[in-house]
Amino acid sequence: SQRGEMKRVKGDEDACSSSSEGPTESCKKVRKLQPSKEKHQEEEEETDVDLCEFGFDWALLPQEILLNIFQFLPLLDRAYASQVCRGWNQAFHMPELWRCFEFELNQPASSYLKATHPELIKQIIKRHSNHLQYVSFKVDSSTESAEAACDILSQLVNCSLKTLGLISTARPSFMELPKSHFISALTVVFVNSKSLSSLKIDDTPVDDPSLKVLVANNSDTLRMLKMSSCPHVSPAGILCVADQCHGLRELALNYHLLSDELLLALSSEKHVHLEHLRIDVVSENPGQHFHTIRKSSWDAMLRHSPKFNLVMYFFLYEDEFGPFFREEVPITHLYFGRSVSKDVLGRVGVHCPRLVELVVCANGLRPLDEELIRIAKRCTQLSAIGLGECEVSCSAFVEFVKMCGRRLSQLSIMEEVLIPDHKYNLDEIHWEVSKHLGRVWFPDMMPTW
Structure with a gap:
């Protein structure tokens, strides 16, 4: 026995x-x-x-008790415990303990983080590849780490993964690999899993044919797909995913993959309601041209999924915003990572009535009084705002807070943003703002070192 x-x-x-x-x-x-x-x-x-x-x-502790104990132990402590006796070693290898695993692949010369021991990786591939279900790879900036991740992926022929995440902790090292080498390793998982629910492959050389393999084997189960900064994928490739994966709940991609056809595919009757759509609008070169999405496409999406969140990150130069915010867009979360003009923010106040959160990194030296008041009037769901290198008069800011009221759960404003005027100075404004928020509030201060 x-x-x-x-x-x-x-x-x-x-x-x-x-x-x-x-x-x-x-x-x-x-x-x-x-x-x-x-x-x-x-x-x-x-x-x-x-x-x-x-x-x-x-x-002689029963294995079910050992399992309960081991689940609370870090991996290294479990490994030490496995050396106590044969029973504890058997508990160390129980399948339940290997369903979730994060491979940390770092090179000592380029990273201070500890890496998963090579011998442990061999043991996992040999004994637990068929137990793995929730797997992520964290790689540093070295090509060697990305190659090691691909080597592990190519050996998971007996796996049945439910989630897979490829995460570059520094620069996107997966992009340094030959595309054929990366695709070959990734398709091993696509073909053998057949039950992928969540896939995060940002900053990788994934391409259209590999997405077709993903769809052919996992279309009934895929719920989340994050693939921003994947230059080898075309609008046709992502449209194939939308046409076949009717259970998608969350999708993240770059603006160049967004199209009217994609929105209409996500709005079809057979498609389950999308909950989150994240779009990164990134300028690679100054003066880059961006296409326009028709209002009718957004309207179709909104009719089909009336509660979905549209999250957009803009990293553009000021003269590249021409195609945006000319018509109503159902944005809920809007982030400007570079300087944005008064004109663009004014258009946001007119054409983004569903806005819930707004973050402006920088604007320039012209006060945004009128723009903020317009946003407060039109964006009746706004509950979070952050302002960085901008200027707003104290009076306009108080009026903005008064109009939004206590629904402003997050209010992050740098002290340098607020310009004293005839009604309020910096010593008085926090009292007035706190009164309208219903809680104590102070502007953020730049840390001094």
Whole structure:
């Protein structure tokens, strides 16, 4: 029987020693409370009792209890515990402990982070590849780390992954690999899993043919796809995903993949309602041209998924905003990572009535008083705003807060943004703003070092 095969700790004295034959922790003294002999005495005396004296053997803990304990231990502690005895080693390899795993692949010369030990990776591939379900790869900026990730992926022929994430912690090292090498490794997972629900492959050389393989094997299960900064994917490639993966709930991609056809495909009757659509609008070269999405396409999307969040990140130069915010767009979360003009922010106030969150990194030296007031009037769901290198008069800012009221759950304004005027100075404004918010508020201050 399994119990008979387990290695027992040798004797009470050996088990309590610090030798490598048994865990020193197994014989730690425990506190046992014993009532005093005196009848009315409520104090208790503490005595140390050796569990080994009562024949207690930690090696004989039931596996279900060991599993519960091991699930709370970091991987390194589990590895140490697995050396105690055969039973604990068997518990270390229980499938339930290997369903979720994060491979950390870092090169000592380019990263200070610890990497997953190569021997552990071999053991996982040999014994647990068919147990893995939720897997992520964190790689540093080195090409060697990206190659190591691809090598592991290509060996997961017995896997049935539900989630997969490829994460570059620094520069996108997966883009340094030959495309054919990366695609070959990734399609191994696409073909063998057949139940992928979540896929994060930002900043990778994934292409249209590999997406077709993904759809052919996982169209019924795919719920989340994040693939921003994937230059080898065309609008036709992402349209193939939208046409076939009717259960998509969350989608993240670059603006060049967004099209009227894609929005209409996501709005078809057979498509499950999308919950989150994130679009990154990034300028690679100054003066880059951007296409326009028709209002009718956005309207179709909104009719089909009336509660979906449209998140847009803009990293454009000021003269590149021409095609945007000319007609109504159902944006809910809007972030400007570069300087944006007063004109563009004015158009936001007119054409983004669903806006919930707005972050402006920089604007220039012209006050945004009128633009903020317009946003407060039109964007009746706005609950979070952040302003960086901008200018707003104190009076206009107070009026903005007064119009939005207590629904402003997040208000992050740098102190340098607020310009004192005839009504308020910086010492007075926090009292007035706090009154309208219903909570204590102060502007953010630039840290001093």
